[in-house]
Amino acid sequence: MLELDGFTLAGRVGPVSGEFRAGALTLLIGPNGSGKSSLLAGAAGLVEGEGRVRLLGKDLHGFDLSELARQRAMLAQQASLPQGLRGYELLALAAEPVGGVSEAVCVAMAGLGAPLGLDGLYARHVNQLSGGEQQRLLIARTLLQVDPGVNPDGALLLLDEPLAGLDWQHQLATLRLLRRYADLGLAVVASIHDINLACQYADEIWCLHRGRLAARGGPEVITPELIAEVFGVAVRLLEQDGARLLLPDTEAGC
Numbered sequence: 001m002l003e004l005d006g007f008t009l010a011g012r013v014g015p016v017s018g019e020f021r022a023g024a025l026t027l028l029i030g031p032n033g034s035g036k037s038s039l040l041a042g043a044a045g046l047v048e049g050e051g052r053v054r055l056l057g058k059d060l061h062g063f064d065l066s067e068l069a070r071q072r073a074m075l076a077q078q079a080s081l082p083q084g085l086r087g088y089e090l091l092a093l094a095a096e097p098v099g100g101v102s103e104a105v106c107v108a109m110a111g112l113g114a115p116l117g118l119d120g121l122y123a124r125h126v127n128q129l130s131g132g133e134q135q136r137l138l139i140a141r142t143l144l145q146v147d148p149g150v151n152p153d154g155a156l157l158l159l160d161e162p163l164a165g166l167d168w169q170h171q172l173a174t175l176r177l178l179r180r181y182a183d184l185g186l187a188v189v190a191s192i193h194d195i196n197l198a199c200q201y202a203d204e205i206w207c208l209h210r211g212r213l214a215a216r217g218g219p220e221v222i223t224p225e226l227i228a229e230v231f232g233v234a235v236r237l238l239e240q241d242g243a244r245l246l247l248p249d250t251e252a253g254c
């Protein structure tokens, strides 16, 4: 789906090679400054680096902006909200690349409303919402843009720290929605800081360290040794009923 071949942004990330696969939820982890946002921006075609980035086999920089807006959606880390808009107007913006608000858009919005708790937010001015409420609307806008029921060209979903500022209920709801969009056939990629949630929900985890991939694979690649090397913290691994949990090792002084 989205192939990176030696992608590099000098001083920020790379070289990184690999593929974000259709139907898979890929979660990026790594310390602050390890290159997660830079990699997502490169995958979205928002910055041009060295190496190659191909979406559905075509060089990303061969897409015109409207074509790109139909094929991929990106939630930026500190997305700014247009002033003066109400919640439903913000969501309606997502429908612009696919011809405006239609019945299919309303159906998709209704499907996002319950898990993201949007019903009380549609009529309110977005700049008067709490940080977490704004984030939930921004997540919905991003998902809507490439929702298969709305946009048959939607292929790639990129989200930079979608869980930032969300309470636990909405963190889990968001991860379940990302899982659902991957199951619908999209390539879904998000950066997150909660390593245990990454292990629980990801099909594939990419662990970045100083701009390079330190590990890539299923949850089993995230070991206490890797965490010590990449994050510089001691953790111990608990395994029960197939679940894996990394806990700070308090005896090691953490």
Ligand SMILES: Nc1ncnc2c1ncn2[C@@H]1O[C@H](COP(=O)(O)OP(=O)(O)OP(=O)(O)O)[C@@H](O)[C@H]1O
Pocket (backbone or CB within 6 Å): 011, 012, 013, 030, 031, 032, 033, 034, 035, 036, 037, 038, 039, 077
């Ligand atoms: N616009 C920019 N110009 C130059 N360097 C940048 C720019 N944005 C980020 N960097 C640098 O690139 C490196 C990677 O930053 P990036 O934002 O990709 O990390 P990150 O893993 O997303 O971090 P965080 O977890 O803090 O969000 C850092 O050293 C950062 O200081």
